[in-house]
Amino acid sequence: MEMKTIGVLTSGGDAPGMNAAVRAVVRTAIFKGIRVVGIRRGYNGLIDGDIFEMNLRSVSDIIHRGGTVLYTARSPEFKTEEGMQKAVDTCHKEGIDGIVVIGGDGSYRGARDLSLRGIPCVGLPGTIDNDISSTDYTIGFDTAMNTAMEMVDRLRDTTQSHERCSVVEVMGRRAGYLALQTGVAVGATSILVPEVPYDIDRDIVARMRKTQMSGKKHFIVVVAEGVGGVQELAKEIEARTGIESRATILGHVQRGGSPTVRDRVMASQMGHQAVELLSQGIGNRVVCFRGDKILNKDIYEALAEQKEFDFNLYRIAHEISI
DSSP states (O other): OOOSEEEEEEOSSOOTTHHHHHHHHHHHHHHTTOEEEEETTHHHHHHHTOEEEEOGGGGTTOTTOOSOTTOOOOOTGGGSHHHHHHHHHHHHHHTOOEEEEEESHHHHHHHHHHHHTTOOEEEEEBOTTOOOTTOSOOBTHHHHHHHHHHHHHHHHHHHHHHTOEEEEEESOSSOOHHHHHHHHHHTOSEEEOTTSOOOHIIIIIHHHHHHHHTTOOOEEEEEETTTOOHHHHHHHHHHHHOOOEEEEEOGGGGGOSOOOHHHHHHHHHHHHHHHHHHHTTOOSEEEEEETTEEEEEEHHHHHHOOOOOOHHHHHHHHHSOO
């Protein structure tokens, strides 16, 4: 199948580096003589026909910008048969032969459904949670980690001044990868993640008391969003230890900001690979990073995989935070 026109969209939660990926898609396509259109607001834009022509200058000066110039939205309508048919009709009307979809697992399912209906799609992993099973790394993860680390480092200054315990919630509703890496980077006393059940006395209070005996007077507990209840946890820690404890929820600040070198380079490589596939008429694939290489795999295989939590790093984190 000859690719004359490809579309690009960003879907689900935004992630730093999405713009770098969009830029790579547009410029690789144009280099290959393929027309490119931008689809605004994810699958909603495909349903509503919110589509515009993109050229080399459309993506000038966006590689360093956070968020997504294409905007993003969740689309309940696209999950219906009627909504999906509208999207397919838009593709036929606009002459879109294939689509690069940048987002998470939910976005991948949409790409799979479109591929099944004759619109070849390639998925790029874009989420700060790093929770896509088929890839070791997702676009936005490095920037989010660095943002969280910077915020906790700043918080540590006041925590140390007041000899407090800071209970910090980072993002990660179903996965603790961001919490784990951030916790290691800031030397957290305890790290709580959805993948590992915790006991407040064993995993927090006892650890705080042990480090107190060696002279430590301030503490940081990093909690993944999926564990939840940080306000109540801070009160419980204070009640059990007598140490003033405060909860801080970092929230959506972790989604923003200029992407790091790693996210810009990874996004550029992945965007290039996606167009390489579509230019050959290959769809129903996802681009992934495995063993220091940019690879691609069948979207069904990708969605069926389970991602393993790094229990070894979790163990190391607790051994060195004494």
